[in-house]
Amino acid sequence: MTDNPFMMMKSIDKSFNGVPVLKNVTLKVEKGEIHALLGENGAGKSTLMNILGGVHLPDNGSVYIDGEQVKMLNPRISQDQGISFIHQELNVVADLKVYENMFLGSELRNKAGFLKVEEMCRETHDVMATLGVDIDPKEYVRDLDTSYKQLIEIAKALLRKSRLIIMDEPTTSLAEHEVNRLFELMRSLKQSGVSIIYISHKLKEIKAVCDSYTVLRDGELVGTGSMEKENPETITKLMVGKAISQERFVHDNPFGPVIMEVKNLTSEGLFNNINFSLKKGEILGFTGLAGDGRTELFESLFGYRKKYSGEVRINGELVKIDHPRKALKAGIGFVPKNRKENAIIKDLSVIHNMSLSSMGNFESSGFLNDNLEKKRFQHYKDVLNIKVHNPQVTIDKLSGGNQQKVVIAKWLEANTDILIFDNPTQGIDVGAKQEIYQEIVALSEQGKAVIVLSSEAPEIIKICHSINVMYQGEITARFDGESADEEEIMQYATGSKREAKKIG
């Protein structure tokens, strides 16, 4: 560390309503480095970055850019200093074209006030070219993949000649090869002297791409230094304050009878000829890259999608599931991915989110019984370790991990024999992740049949008895959880290896 970092936040204090969120935090970022900002949810990362971005004002402390103190009074000042913030939720307008998004708010105009469309397209094309991608500037953003939307945000930052780019969990919605592309991009940005602050929960990625790190815990700085000298275990220890085991969670419990059998399930363009069976007490994993069709497959099995053919048997009986209600009646529960869009009802209270799928359990003579709901929630609060002071607050006030636990509680209350988890640990901190893994394993030990979908192979290996790998809508390989190996899984997931015969 030199004494003259490109950007320094010095002794920052911040509290909200008397609750301290940041305590004397200092962050230094050198020119042309990728700096990892780590910490569990609630550690204060977002607040720190919001102060840098001019969204919040610090109570104490100051921000220096190039050695000069800058008062970040509003986002505009921060932008003028060359700081760009790429949020976890992408801020692109789907109904505008690529170039329109790139120049949104700072359109190029000629003297008469009309837009210089061709020039904007050309500049967009040039910036995209430096990023190594070929997108038609006149394409509508809604027609692009998520990873390209992210590229647009990065390209926008480049167009504004940003010197410091903050990326908040940019890889949550990206597939493996897209992540690699992003990393290459970050490295080339680094070469050209741009600094990056990289926020992520995924230590492997951080190890791969970051030069240095700063760890926050409960609003305090607990460690900072160069990435080379550290290994992931010590950083994890810093983040959570204790060591986290990397071992497999799942044990060999005896399986019960087959509860679900799927034959020749096909939906045009989404998945093709899917066969598998699931036993009681088994945890079955499905993994693959984005576009492998696994989410669509299980959304169909849950009745959210109706256009599919094939046979589904539950407890030996043929069922036709064309609505989630029918899936629930057949004994299937579903914890979807993208919690915010698919799982939580943000205007309902924590308790009401818990009871939503099983209102019948809380009725007496046709009317809802608040006390019953409260009592049940207290039960799940203890079992799942849900951290909430007042369960009457709306669910969006909780951290991601706690929201997910409430969603799980909702399905536990529905008490289905089969539970499907799609990306259950998306955007969740390390501690809560472990708790969710333990809960999934505990469910299987109670004799429930569990299906876990995840794009993260290590996660699948950690908690599944057996693993299906999907590629472009087909199951290309099956592994035993014990013997599965991450690299081999990737080979099947990327389509470089196929094992069609075995699957038949």
Next chain:
Amino acid sequence: MANIDAKEYSAKPSTTKSRLSWLWSEYSVIIAFIVIFIASAILNPRFMDLNNQLNILMQVSIIGIIAMGMTVVMLSGGIDLSVGSVLALAGVISVLALNASGSILVGIFTALLVGSFAGFLNGLMVAKGRIASFIATLGMMAGARSIALYIADGGSVSGEVAGFTAISNSDLWIFDVPVIIFLAMTAAVFVIMHKTRFGRYVYALGSNEKAALLSAIRVDRIKIGVYTLIGSLVGIAAVIETSRLNSISSSSSGAQYELDAIAAVIIGGTRMTGGRGKIIGTLFGVLILGILNNMMNLMNVSPYLQGFVKGLIIIIAVVFQKRE
């Protein structure tokens, strides 16, 4: 995230300032009601007269009943523009049924049936046809009015059964019957929305339809239920409207009722996009509109200017709610 944790603390007010802002965000419409009420009492002494107070309640009862249904529709994320036209249609058909059968009961049932059937059709269009509620009910608004005009040949139809007018023109203790029906409907809708699963599902659906569906809720049926509910409330309102003067006009009855009902819901603090709002809020929204109308009459404001004042109040109400 840390700042989100911090927000949670503000839900449990600790300082005077945050307690005040919590009080304001939860009960702004009630506070506004109290302010307007006191201001009216000071501006015009006749306002506080008991008969005047009861008169206000009587005047808002029809819009009030409709506004209760509108609250439910808007909480579900929809809107119903057809209420005024359906009221006219239900009124016209029920008077014909009343005259043909000679039975008041048949007349009432016909109004309820026509209202809820029109609502059911709206629900089908929105839920199964996946038509935006604004468009579907706009169609119903034009269609229902046209059929009412056709049946009544553009004019009014009058009841010919003795005793029918008693529904709107008699009272229990000091309250007119329509006021009692209005308060009873308010209580009923309150119970439905807060004490039954249907109400919970409506809030869920209005807040996040996809998550509601993925929580195994029969979203389609709930939507149909919502529009059928407002339809039957419109049917009740049609009976009161018809019975008041023993006649209903196919061309002018119910005109712009949808706007008054929506205004009351908005003033009451329900979010246009659904998921958040209160029945009690709408009750006070209705009363605020009623007091304003009453005051303008008492103070001899030109009837042509009354719409202007009403519009102003709606916009001010929404501006204040935005500040939350």
